[in-house]
């Protein structure tokens with residue numbers, strides 16, 4: 001199941017302003033207040049990077065900034081925890097390959 | 104550099120309750136990495152156990168809000184989105200906010216950073232789609248994003264059980280919970296909430312590997328032996344898209360280590376933990392700890408520990424006499440930890456030199472409720488000694504008693520029960536039901552219901568038993584909506600099933616199994632009855648129902664219920680066939696004598 005929960009027996013979700021973020025150049029739906037990893041997951045994107053040694057796909061694990069499994073390249077900066085970074089209008093997000101190049 | 108009397112790191116229940124106390128007396132700063140305070144609580148949608156004074160019966164996110172509202176009224180400096188990255192010499196805390204390092208000084212420091220989830224090594228455990236329980240909760244309960252469609256949960260502790268329930272509330276399919284031990288780790292009432300939804304808990308099983316190329320597409324599970332080794336040949340593949348690991352928490356001790364607090368390995372408390380005394384003082388005279396960092400426990404104990412640490416800090420800094428308040432909190436903590444479920448914590452604390460007195464949980468005996476059955480009354484199915492008394496506090500008529508020791512299971516006095524059902528909505532374990540059983544062939548039961556859509560008057564639904572199996576068709580008679588979102592659905596059903604039905608659901612497209620041994624469905628039986636055959640023995644011969652290894656203990660009643668519903672004849676008037684030995688599966692050889700072959 002992808003996408004956003006509209007109705008919930010206990011919670012009610014009020015979404016903030018719609019923003020545009022770009023994943024590998026393609027626009028995906030996101031709302032202010034969401035983390036990058038969450039917005040990507042809602043769009044069905046689970047692979048966030050490929051690991052440095054074996055090139056294995058990796059996604060998030062803890063979603064609260066503790067495990068560093070979710071490192072991505074955000075606006076050109078590598079090794080950013082995508083679970084702790086909030087979406088911003090116009091943000092460019094890319095999968096990180098390996099350790100990330102220092103610019 | 105800014106200097107504070109007290110700095111609190113971590114804005115979970117431990118840190119918040121501490122900062123609230125501190126703010127009243129000394130100059131205080133609280134730092135948390137998240138945008139909002141609340142810690143673990145913000146993503147918990149279930150009602151918490153505990154006592155009234157410590158927010159029992161409230162949902163986690165509501166407790167977070169109350170604590171947050173309180174702290175914002177106090178003269179406390181609050182800095183969120185502030186990640187503490189180190190403790191430097193000369194009592195200095197370094198944190199990053201808005202991409203910049205900030206340094207602040209403290210006289211006393213309280214570290215309440217909580218815990219992180221344990222990972223479990225298995226083949227492909229790094230595959231996207233393998234998530235920690237907390238991650239799934241963050242996605243679905245904080246961001247409102249579906250975390251997946253089909254789930255397998257590893258670990259049957261309270262977190263795994265609660266997660267399964269929360270997932271079901273979003274409409275996700277939880278295929279099963281696997282547990283390596285031979286019994287469920289969490290509270291019985293939490294397990295029951297999940298089992299009656301039809302989510303199986305597979306004991307003595309583990310995960311062997313996750314399958315999939317780019318993300319999880321399935322999982323292999325297998326049975327384990329007493330040493331937790333996989334038993335070859337028992338492997339099974341299951342189609343899921345998300346695997347949730349909830350095999351425990353590890354205290355986040357790095358900052359305490361940097362603050363030069365002594366750390367010891369005490370597995371009963373969660374692994375490496377800072378050594379501290381009864382009042383949360385570590386081996387560094389300026390540093391205190393509280394909450395999950397000091398021992399993996401509960402929100403209630405985290406709140407009390409936070410207060411204790413704060414009071415001791417105030418006492419040290421201002422010489423205010425808080426002796427009485429401190430000893431009151433210590434007493435509450437002792438009672439909380441006196442139950443059998445806190446056995447490990449007591450043992451762990453003892454290793455640290457903290458003696459938790461063994462307080463015996465009194466054994467109370469339930470008076471029979473037979474004489475009150477004809478009026479609408481509560482039925483309490485909570486028999487485990489857990490620290491909770493929300494039912495007692497909710498009942499205005501004094502019909503439920505837990506008493507001084509909060510671990511005592513509740514005792515119910517039916518003569519005082521007015522049928523108001525407030526306890527049903529208050530119970531965090533959803534373990535209280537309503538029941539009315541009078542002369543009529545139909546009984547009424549009231550079931551706590553936290554799903555969408557909410558059933559409507561006169562709708563036909565299925566009654567499900569404690570394991571999530573179909574029991575009978577039933578009719579919705581009344582739906583009571585409650586502000587706390589635990590609604591009550593009152594249904595009418597044949598009175599024979601009043602002790603069995605514990606959940607209602609909308610009929611599924613596939614026909615449910617009436618007899619699992621012989622794999623006979625409701626559909627098959629109804630078709631036979633429609634063809635004119637209404638005798639139980641006849642149906643039994645045609646379908647082999649009740650003839651399987653279980654001896655037909657459940658399916659016989661269910662079948663009689665179906666015949667009764669279709670023919671209009673009460674179950675008591677139906678012929679129920681004959682029972683034949685053996686009543687339990689028995690090897691053929693048992694019937695052979697001596698040299699017979």
Ligand SMILES: Cc1cc2nc3c(=O)[nH]c(=O)nc-3n(C[C@H](O)[C@H](O)[C@H](O)COP(=O)(O)OP(=O)(O)OC[C@H]3O[C@@H](n4cnc5c(N)ncnc54)[C@H](O)[C@@H]3O)c2cc1C
Nearest residue numbers: 113115116117135136142143187216217394395401402403
């Ligand atoms: C699924 C689940 C169900 C639960 N159900 C119950 C229940 O029914 N009843 C009950 O009593 N308890 C329950 N608990 C337990 C309860 O939530 C925890 O025991 C409690 O939250 C611990 O509080 P804490 O303040 O120690 O830690 P936390 O709540 O974990 O808070 C720690 C805070 O510190 C912050 N932090 C950590 N490191 C840093 C850093 N370096 N810089 C800045 N900030 C940092 C974190 O972001 C977090 O906000 C449940 C827990 C879970 C996971």
Ligand code: FES
Nearest residue numbers: 063065067068083
């Ligand atoms: S998923 Fe663990 S740090 Fe982001």
